[in-house]
Each structure stands twice: as structure tokens, then as C-alpha cells.
Amino acid sequence: MKNVAYSKWQLNSLVLLRVFIGWHFLYEGVIKLYNPAWTAKGYLLTSQGFMHAFYVWLAGDSLIGIVDTLMVAGLLVVGVGLMAGIRIRWVAVAGSVILMLLYLAHPAFPGLSSGYSAGNYWFINNNLIEIAALMVIFQFPVSHYFSLEVLFKKKKSSEQTV
Amino acid sequence: MSENKSSWKWSRREILKGLTGIPFLGTVWWAGAGFSKKIQDKKSKILESLNIDAVLPPPSGSMSGDPVRVGIIGFGIRGNQLCRALGFATKSWLSDMKESASANSQDTRLKEFMEQENLNIKLTAVCDIFDVRAEIALDSFNTATNQIRRYRTYDEMLDSGNVDAVVIATPDHWHAPIAIAALQANVHAYIEKPMTHNIAETYALREAALNSKAVLMLGHQHRQTQSFLTAQDIINKNVLGHVSLIQANTNRNSDNGAWQYPIHEKASPQTIDWNLFLGNAPIVPFNKEHFFRWRKWWAYGSGLSGDLMTHDYDRINCVLNMGIPKSIVTSGGIYTHRDGRNVPDVMQINMDYPDFSTGSTQEQGKEKGMTLVYSATLGNQYDRDTILMGHDGTMQLGNRLAVYIDPRSTRFAELLNKDKIDTSVPVYEYDPAAGELDGITSATSRYFANKGLLWTYRDGKRVDSTFLHLREWLSCIRNGGKPSCGIEEGFEEAITAHMGGLSYKLGRRIDWDAQKNEIAPVPGYDLDEVLLANVERVT
Numbered sequence: 004m005k006n007v008a009y010s011k012w013q014l015n016s017l018v019l020l021r022v023f024i025g026w027h028f029l030y031e032g033v034i035k036l037y038n039p040a041w042t043a044k045g046y047l048l049t050s051q052g053f054m055h056a057f058y059v060w061l062a063g064d065s066l067i068g069i070v071d072t073l074m075v076a077g078l079l080v081v082g083v084g085l086m087a088g089i090r091i092r093w094v095a096v097a098g099s100v101i102l103m104l105l106y107l108a109h110p111a112f113p114g115l116s117s118g119y120s121a122g123n124y125w126f127i128n129n130n131l132i133e134i135a136a137l138m139v140i141f142q143f144p145v146s147h148y149f150s151l152e153v154l155f156k157k158k159k160s161s162e163q164t165v
Numbered sequence: 166m167s168e169n170k171s172s173w174k175w176s177r178r179e180i181l182k183g184l185t186g187i188p189f190l191g192t193v194w195w196a197g198a199g200f201s202k203k204i205q206d207k208k209s210k211i212l213e214s215l216n217i218d219a220v221l222p223p224p225s226g227s228m229s230g231d232p233v234r235v236g237i238i239g240f241g242i243r244g245n246q247l248c249r250a251l252g253f254a255t256k257s258w259l260s261d262m263k264e265s266a267s268a269n270s271q272d273t274r275l276k277e278f279m280e281q282e283n284l285n286i287k288l289t290a291v292c293d294i295f296d297v298r299a300e301i302a303l304d305s306f307n308t309a310t311n312q313i314r315r316y317r318t319y320d321e322m323l324d325s326g327n328v329d330a331v332v333i334a335t336p337d338h339w340h341a342p343i344a345i346a347a348l349q350a351n352v353h354a355y356i357e358k359p360m361t362h363n364i365a366e367t368y369a370l371r372e373a374a375l376n377s378k379a380v381l382m383l384g385h386q387h388r389q390t391q392s393f394l395t396a397q398d399i400i401n402k403n404v405l406g407h408v409s410l411i412q413a414n415t416n417r418n419s420d421n422g423a424w425q426y427p428i429h430e431k432a433s434p435q436t437i438d439w440n441l442f443l444g445n446a447p448i449v450p451f452n453k454e455h456f457f458r459w460r461k462w463w464a465y466g467s468g469l470s471g472d473l474m475t476h477d478y479d480r481i482n483c484v485l486n487m488g489i490p491k492s493i494v495t496s497g498g499i500y501t502h503r504d505g506r507n508v509p510d511v512m513q514i515n516m517d518y519p520d521f522s523t524g525s526t527q528e529q530g531k532e533k534g535m536t537l538v539y540s541a542t543l544g545n546q547y548d549r550d551t552i553l554m555g556h557d558g559t560m561q562l563g564n565r566l567a568v569y570i571d572p573r574s575t576r577f578a579e580l581l582n583k584d585k586i587d588t589s590v591p592v593y594e595y596d597p598a599a600g601e602l603d604g605i606t607s608a609t610s611r612y613f614a615n616k617g618l619l620w621t622y623r624d625g626k627r628v629d630s631t632f633l634h635l636r637e638w639l640s641c642i643r644n645g646g647k648p649s650c651g652i653e654e655g656f657e658e659a660i661t662a663h664m665g666g667l668s669y670k671l672g673r674r675i676d677w678d679a680q681k682n683e684i685a686p687v688p689g690y691d692l693d694e695v696l697l698a699n700v701e702r703v704t
Contacts, residue, residue: 026193033197056270087186149186154175
């Protein structure tokens with residue numbers, strides 16, 4: 004990878020992808036943060052598929068408070084990380100884990116109702132596509148700009164061909 | 166080290182590149198926080214102006230003291246349910262539920278039964294004229310801590326001195342005779358709906374209740390529903406304005422829902438006391454179908470008007486206290502189950518209250534009067550909500566309660582003009598079950614549950630509403646107090662049901678004479694004869 008040179012537009016496109024996903028996570032997190040009535044309980048209790056029992060357990064009275072807090076914190080951390088460009092590879096993994104948990108609660112499997120999604124999906128839905136996009140972000144240099152990492156990793160980046 | 170140090174010297178361009186994300190981040194945060202706050206503000210402003218209190222019904226009193234000795238009269242489908250609500254489940258129900266719970270982890274019926282509060286009663290007596298049912302009760306409820314005896318007739322049970330209270334879950338034509346005998350013997354009575362089977366016995370039962378020291382409770386368990394006091398508050402605060410139309414419905418589409426109950430293989434003249442079953446009904450030879458599916462004939466049951474309209478009528482009456490309608494017009498027919506029954510399976514009962522008003526927000530004198538429409542079919546189970554339609558708003562009433570503002574409301578005109586209210590979404594929603602997972606999802610269960618007939622909620626936990634209703638009755642027995650569904654509520658329920666049935670059978674309007682406190686006579690007819698005639702229509 005180190006020896007591959009990317010065009011300016013290739014890099015800009017990847018940075019745009021990173022910022023957009025960060026934007027999405029951040030906005031979801033902020034909306035939930037400022038809505039005291041928000042809880043993941045309904046989403047978890049109505050979950051479908053082979054992990055239903057696990058999600059019902061998470062939705063129990065003893066855990067739901069922690070689950071809600073972690074969810075909001077996770078969305079905010081991933082959102083801020085991707086938008087501001089802090090620990091990008093780390094938050095890309097965290098974001099993928101969150102998305103995978105959301106996907107498995109309501110997987111787009113044939114035969115299951117698509118209660119929580121607006122469109123029609125067959126195995127692949129927007130959660131999975133966003134996971135794939137985060138994998139791209141994880142694999143490619145996306146701290147070109149919009150990124151504090153640019154500042155703190157100056158030395159490293161100076162060694163790269165970017 | 167020196168190389169590292171030199172790397173911290175950033176150019177202006179690098180700083181700009183690094184920090185460009187920050188303003189965008191701030192903008193997204195600001196937009197999200199602002200949007201969220203706007204929604205909250207809008208909501209709280211409306212809620213402030215509505216000022217609705219989500220009140221819980223007061224808990225019934227202590228169950229301490231000596232156990233109350235209870236007898237069950239009629240141990241059929243409903244009798245079994247009532248015994249479970251009292252804490253006594255048959256062996257076969259327990260094993261069925263155990264099996265069901267192990268097959269489906271969401272089926273919490275057994276768990277809920279096991280966790281149900283002990284009501285401190287002894288189930289000491291059973292009376293059922295079908296040997297098989299009585300023996301099931303004896304087999305299941307004769308335990309180390311509970312001794313139960315079978316009585317051949319309710320008189321024997323009442324005379325035995327072995328019961329302080331009885332639960333009456335017989336066919337309709339036996340409700341009043343047994344309840345009257347119990348009250349005259351000062352034995353407390355819990356009686357299933359409809360309270361009576363004809364007009365004369367409605368007055369006789371009221372007389373007996375008013376002259377008895379015993380407590381009478383009518384089995385409209387939905388009075389325990391958590392949302393109903395909130396609904397009363399909404400009406401009292403005139404949120405809906407003048408309610409001119411209410412619709413309540415029954416929608417069923419199954420044989421069970423149409424009272425086609427199974428006929429037991431052991432049913433025979435040897436195992437069933439047929440003459441006692443008939444009671445005051447016309448004498449006919451032994452008939453298994455009449456015995457098990459008695460709700461299909463006017464001789465023993467009361468059809469949709471007595472069996473199901475009474476629930477809906479009482480649900481509305483406990484919110485509005487509107488009493489007996491001034492007049493009733495009923496239509497319908499036997500359209501979905503032409504199987505020999507003589508009660509209708511499609512029925513529309515229009516109950517008019519020309520002098521009733523929930524309040525008004527328009528100029529004085531413009532609004533007065535209301536119609537309650539009960540609309541029922543046993544041939545379709547599309548879920549139609551109970552709705553109260555006022556000039557200023559609409560209320561959906563069930564376990565869940567929702568209020569929508571009407572786009573032409575006078576009271577909310579200013580907020581509507583400022584676009585502060587979205588009339589397509591509820592401005593107020595009260596769902597004590599929010600986030601609850603319903604493990605029993607059959608259509609019939611949902612039908613009953615939506616009306617508060619199966620369960621309600623206390624502190625966010627699902628509770629059997631029949632249990633709460635029986636508990637209230639037992640509390641009145643132990644601690645005194647007036648039951649929420651006593652003789653006055655029962656009188657209104659029974660008279661209204663009978664007016665609905667009479668209007669159907671006679672094909673004409675039936676009026677209530679409030680001055681004389683009686684159903685206005687219809688020339689040429691004895692109204693009780695009409696009601697009891699075992700034919701579809703009397704014309």
C-alpha cells in the first residue's frame with residue numbers, strides 16, 4: 004500500500020465518504036443525546052432472527068440503561084472521530100461493530116418483516132453497506148484533510164507517499 | 166528526537182487541513198441539538214396547555230385477615246379463568262402452560278400466574294351441572310391447603326354455610342336468580358356480564374343488592390384499566406370539546422369468537438342436569454349444542470348486545486358516566502353464521518343521548534347531544550379502535566390511549582394557526598405497555614387486550630385485569646368501600662343491553678323513560694316476553 008500513489012480526487016472522495024459517515028453517526032447520537040425519552044428498548048424487544056434472545060436480555064430492566072448510554076456514547080465517539088479525524092481506523096472498527104449489532108437485531112433476511120427499515124432489502128441493507136464503507140475507510144488513507152490526525156501524525160504521513 | 170521535534174512544526178496550510186472538520190462537526194451538533202430541543206419544546210408546550218394527568222386507579226385494600234371462603238358457580242370457560250385470577254389453576258392448564266412456555270420463551274402466562282399475589286381465599290365450593298367440569302375442579306383444587314366440596318345446586322351451596330362469597334359464571338339466564346339468592350343470604354356475589362337476562366330481574370336484583378349486607382360486583386374487569394382514569398381527566402379538562410359521536414366495535418372472525426365452542430365427548434343426559442340448565446328457559450329435549458353453545462340462543466344468552474356490547478358500553482360509561490340512553494335503534498342480522506342460532510352475528514346498536522354533553526368550546530347552546538354507536542360483526546376481525554370524536558379532538562381509547570387534535574378545533578385554533586400542532590400525530594399518547602413485548606399475539610387475545618379485558622398495567626408491569634377486579638371485590642368485602650362496578654353501574658348496563666336486544670327483535674326504536682325510570686312500554690307487547698322469546702325477531 005505504501006508505494007501506491009493516489010490521485011487528489013481519489014483521496015478527496017475517500018475523505019468525503021469518511022466525513023459523511025461521521026456526519027450520520029454524529030447526528031444520530033446528538034438527536035438521542037438531547038431526547039431524554041429515547042431508548043433502544045423497542046428496537047431490541049422487537050428484534051428478529053437468531054439473536055433475538057440476546058437482544059431481549061439487553062432490553063431487560065437491569066441492562067437497558069447501560070445499553071442506552073453506550074449506544075449514545077458510541078454514536079458520538081464514532082461520529083466525532085470520523086468527522087474531526089481522530090483515531091480514524093479505531094472508530095471505523097467501533098462504528099462497524101455498532102452497525103453489525105443494529106443489523107443483527109433486524110437482519111434483512113428473507114421471511115423476516117422489515118419493520119424498522121423504510122426500503123426493501125434482501126440480505127444487504129444500508130447498515131451492511133455502511134459497514135463496507137467503514138472497511139474502506141479502515142483500509143485506505145483518509146486523513147488527507149478534515150483531520151486532526153494530519154497534525155499529530157505529521158511525521159508518519161511525511162514518510163508515506165501521500 | 167530532533168527529527169520528531171521538527172515534525173511538530175506545522176504549516177498554516179496543514180493546520181487548516183487538520184482543523185476544517187471542527188466547524189462542520191459543530192454545525193452537525195448544533196443542528197441535531199436544535200432539532201431535538203425544538204421537538205421537545207413543542208411537545209411540552211402542547212402538553213402544558215392540555216394539562217393531562219396520567220393517574221393510576223387507587224390500589225384496593227389489604228388482603229389480610231381470615232381467608233374468604235369462595236364458591237364457584239359455573240366452572241366452564243369463564244369459570245376457569247376466574248378461578249385462575251383467584252389463584253386456582255387446574256392441573257391440565259398448568260401442564261399446558263408449562264409445555265407452551267418451554268416451547269416459546271415469550272409465553273409468560275405461567276410465570277405471571279405463579280407471581281400473582283395471594284388473595285388469601287379458600288376455594289371451598291364448586292357447583293357445575295356437568296359432572297366432568299365439577300370433577301376437574303375437585304381433582305385440581307382439593308389440596309393440602311384447600312378443601313373444596315361439590316354442590317348439586319346453588320341453593321345447596323348458599324345454604325351450606327361453607328361460603329362467604331360466590332363467583333357466578335353461568336349462562337346469562339341464571340345470573341340474576343343466583344345473584345338474588347346469594348344477596349338475600351348475605352353472601353357476597355361476583356357476577357359475570359350481562360348482569361341480568363330480562364328487565365324484571367334487573368329491578369329485582371337491584372332491590373336485592375340495595376337490601377343486602379353483601380357486596381355485589383359486576384364482572385366488567387376493564388374498569389381496572391390504567392388508562393381509563395386518564396381518559397376521564399381528558400374529558401374533564403375538556404380537551405376533546407363537545408363529543409358528538411363515539412364508536413365502539415366488536416370484530417371477530419373465528420368459530421370460537423362466534424361462540425361455536427367445543428362439545429365435550431362425555432356430555433349426555435347422565436352427566437348433565439338438563440332441567441337445572443333450562444331453569445326458566447322454554448323446555449326442550451336434551452340438546453348438547455344448546456348446553457355448550459348457549460350464547461347462540463336468546464333463551465339462555467343475550468347475543469352481541471348482552472355478551473359483548475355490554476363491555477363496550479361500560480368502558481364508555483366508566484369514562485363519561487352518561488348512563489342509560491334516551492333511545493336505541495338496532496339493526497343487523499344473522500349473516501356470517503347461519504347455523505341455527507337465533508341471535509344476530511352482525512349488529513349495529515345506535516344509542517342516542519340528545520341531552521348529554523361533555524362540554525363545549527364554542528358559543529353557548531350550539532352543541533348538545535351525543536350518539537354512541539356499537540358496531541359488531543362476527544365475520545371480520547379488522548381491528549377498529551374505540552374512538553370518541555369531539556369538536557376539538559379525537560381520543561382513541563384502549564389500553565393505549567391517544568389524543569389527536571381536530572384541524573378545525575376552536576380551543577386549539579391559535580396553536581393550529583401557528584402550525585404548532587400536527588393533527589396527523591397524537592398530541593398526547595399514553596401507552597403503559599410501551600416497550601413491552603407481547604408473547605401472546607392471537608387476534609382474539611389482541612381484541613380483548615385492546616379493550617383492557619385481558620390485562621392492564623401497574624408500574625409498567627402487565628397484570629391480569631380480572632385479577633385486579635376480583636381483588637377490588639375482595640377488598641370491599643374485607644375492608645368496606647363501594648365497588649367500581651356495583652349495582653348502579655350494573656343496572657345501567659343491563660337496561661341498555663335489553664333495550665338494544667328489544668330494538669333488534671321488534672325492529673323499532675326503544676325509548677327510556679327517565680321520569681318513570683323504566684323502558685317506555687311498546688303497545689301490544691310484553692317486553693320481557695319479547696326479550697326471552699327464543700326466536701330471532703318478534704314482529
